[in-house]
């Protein structure tokens with residue numbers, strides 16, 4: 519099933535109202551809820567530890583997709599799994615042993631994703647695909663919402679789609695996805711689109727129609 523899914527990133531939500539924000543985007547058709555975990559080391563920003571993710575859990579009725587932008591990552595996998603992540607994605611650049619990292623994620627019983635920064639080629643994940651349920655192609659340098667989409671990554675998505683072939687592995691795209699870039703990445707072969715500012719921009723709690731318009735536009 520290659521229907522395109524939308525995974526709003528709550529990095530762009532109102533941080534004082536996560537429960538209401540999650541309910542609003544799901545009510546308006548979000549397929550997954552994307553949680554961006556940043557450590558101030560692998561990326562220059564800090565966000566959610568396992569207790570925060572645990573607090574989101576009861577509000578998420580769809581699938582909680584946790585994107586770990588942290589290094590080292592292996593020591594924290596179990597904690598994020600226990601916090602209630604359904605999908606855990608680690609970066610291939612996060613350490614010398616991404617194969618071991620994917621094994622560790624699978625060992626928790628959760629779905630496993632592997633992410634590539636814009637400068638990292640498709641070949642970096644070629645021998646990891648047997649352990650991956652998803653490959654995440656970053657279309658901005660990770661760390662912040664609201665950055666400009668990097669167009670060179672469209673070619674990478676298409677190459678990755680060729681490498682994956684008919685294996686049941688999602689291609690997720692994250693960064694600068696909006697109503698203009700969404701069709702480009704979907705056409706190249708992506709099937710899970712993360713969107714932060716495009717979904718939440720102009721929206722506020724109590725105005726779920728704003729999310730709805732944005733999600734449908736993507």
Ligand code: DX5
Nearest residue numbers: 660661663664693694714715
């Ligand atoms: C970037 C994060 C993204 C980000 C996307 O480091 O991984 O999920 O929130 O935000 P937008 O859609 O605003 O580029």
Ligand code: ZN
Nearest residue numbers: 554585692712
């Ligand atoms: Zn992300």
